[in-house]
Amino acid sequence: MSAPKKLFIKTYGCQMNVYDSERMAEALGGEGYVETKSADDADMILLNTCHIREKAAEKVYSELGRFKGLKAEKPDLKIGVAGCVAQAEGEEIMRRQPLVDLVVGPQSYHRLPEMEAKARQGEKVMDTDFPEEDKFEKLKNRPKAKRGPAAFLTVQEGCDKFCAFCVVPYTRGAEVSRPADRILREAQDLVERGVREITLLGQNVNAYHGAGPNGDLTLAQLIWELDKIDGLERIRFTTSHPNDMQDDLIEAHGTCAKLMPYLHLPVQAGSDKILKRMNRSHTAESYIRLIERIRAARPDILISGDFIVGFPEETEEDFQATMDLVEEVKYGTAYSFKYSTRPGTPAAERPQVDPAAADDRLQRLQALLTKQQREVQDSMVGREVGVLFEKAGRLPGQMVGKSDYLHAVHVADCTREVGDLARVRIVSSGANSLAGELIG
Numbered sequence: 306m307s308a309p310k311k312l313f314i315k316t317y318g319c320q321m322n323v324y325d326s327e328r329m330a331e332a333l334g335g336e337g338y339v340e341t342k343s344a345d346d347a348d349m350i351l352l353n354t355c356h357i358r359e360k361a362a363e364k365v366y367s368e369l370g371r372f373k374g375l376k377a378e379k380p381d382l383k384i385g386v387a388g389c390v391a392q393a394e395g396e397e398i399m400r401r402q403p404l405v406d407l408v409v410g411p412q413s414y415h416r417l418p419e420m421e422a423k424a425r426q427g428e429k430v431m432d433t434d435f436p437e438e439d440k441f442e443k444l445k446n447r448p449k450a451k452r453g454p455a456a457f458l459t460v461q462e463g464c465d466k467f468c469a470f471c472v473v474p475y476t477r478g479a480e481v482s483r484p485a486d487r488i489l490r491e492a493q494d495l496v497e498r499g500v501r502e503i504t505l506l507g508q509n510v511n512a513y514h515g516a517g518p519n520g521d522l523t524l525a526q527l528i529w530e531l532d533k534i535d536g537l538e539r540i541r542f543t544t545s546h547p548n549d550m551q552d553d554l555i556e557a558h559g560t561c562a563k564l565m566p567y568l569h570l571p572v573q574a575g576s577d578k579i580l581k582r583m584n585r586s587h588t589a590e591s592y593i594r595l596i597e598r599i600r601a602a603r604p605d606i607l608i609s610g611d612f613i614v615g616f617p618e619e620t621e622e623d624f625q626a627t628m629d630l631v632e633e634v635k636y637g638t639a640y641s642f643k644y645s646t647r648p649g650t651p652a653a654e655r656p657q658v659d660p661a662a663a664d665d666r667l668q669r670l671q672a673l674l675t676k677q678q679r680e681v682q683d684s685m686v687g688r689e690v691g692v693l694f695e696k697a698g699r700l701p702g703q704m705v706g707k708s709d710y711l712h713a714v715h716v717a718d719c720t721r722e723v724g725d726l727a728r729v730r731i732v733s734s735g736a737n738s739l740a741g742e743l744i745g
């Protein structure tokens with residue numbers, strides 16, 4: 306038997322890409338590839354890229370440049386670019402970087418084995434179609450190997466919202482939901498392989514409306530179906546849009562014990578003028594009222610968000626409205642970004658904000674969000690939480706896991722194993738994690 310070929314995948318960007326990278330590794334696993342952690346001994350390198358902000362895309366070109374020496378040493382090395390940069394700029398990548406053998410868009414991963422074979426023959430191959438077939442169905446089943454206790458599962462892809470700053474509707478295409486039976490089968494399979502927590506992924510996950518036996522299911526209905534799977538202990542989902550936060554999903558946060566008290570609900574900005582120009586179709590007020598309803602259903606829920614500062618025509622007053630909204634909501638965690646011009650999106654044409662002003666706003670917003678994050682984290686001290694252990698810690702006898710609220714929790718002298726879900730009392734709060742002790 307010939308030695309297995311080695312595959313190195315580097316993943317950028319969102320969790321959807323993490324999931325896609327796993328599936329690409331599995332697809333190429335069928336062709337005799339095993340994964341390696343180092344580009345140096347790889348026979349094939351795949352960069353699974355992100356196009357959401359300019360910096361993310363630029364990173365890809367600089368990373369590719371670094372492989373030049375490697376390719377010179379190893380002429381058989383194949384280099385591929387996958388993901389959203391591949392989708393958006395496939396031809397340009399091929400032109401700009403002759404090292405690249407293969408370009409594959411996010412909807413074409415099931416075609417990777419054929420593409421790899423062609424690349425081995427010395428062809429340059431590119432596939433950035435939006436094919437009709439379901440790539441997940443065409444991808445080989447995940448191998449039955451045991452795996453870590455927390456997994457991602459994509460249920461929905463693409464987006465029809467067309468926020469004025471965002472490339473996703475162009476790179477990932479129109480919103481599509483996977484049929485419920487396929488998701489349930491995949492979830493069952495994951496559980497049989499040791500998974501106890503599943504995070505349902507979608508660019509607009511709460512717009513999920515996949516086919517079920519008696520018509521389309523909502524995300525809440527899908528969650529209730531997953532709730533029936535023995536051995537699956539925790540369910541999460543991300544990312545949601547405020548306008549798709551339906552009543553049954555809000556209610557599920559109060560009634561479904563497996564649904565974790567954590568919600569990532571991006572608002573992007575707090576000024577109605579800016580929200581309108583972002584094409585968000587909600588106001589600051591409607592968002593705040595929505596958060597109130599969610600908290601009424603599940604008072605301890607941890608709210609997470611995304612923010613953009615320096616969106617075209619944002620004034621200091623508009624920015625203050627974002628700060629006010631943050632003060633009112635109190636986020637447990639958040640991601641904030643400086644607006645990045647994406648060619649082809651409507652906002653790219655609008656008058657841009659002075660970059661220094663945008664930098665300054667980002668700093669002020671991040672200082673406030675960090676303070677809130679720390680307050681929420683500190684408020685966990687003394688509380689009992691569930692912790693799913695994911696790995697051994699750096700200290701002997703220590704284990705690390707995630708709390709119900711997604712905080713990292715360290716437990717010293719821990720008698721539990723990876724995959725165990727335990728009750729833990731939080732005893733202290735550090736810079737980025739909590740420390741706790743087992744109860745009972």
Ligand code: 5AD
Nearest residue numbers: 470471571611612642643644645647
């Ligand atoms: N510039 C800055 N941030 C952006 N995001 C999306 N597009 C842009 C852009 N052009 C942010 C949004 C989104 C998150 C995934 O990335 O906050 O919710």
Ligand code: SF4
Nearest residue numbers: 464466467468471473
């Ligand atoms: Fe982009 Fe808006 Fe769709 Fe989110 S909802 S993926 S920000 S267009």
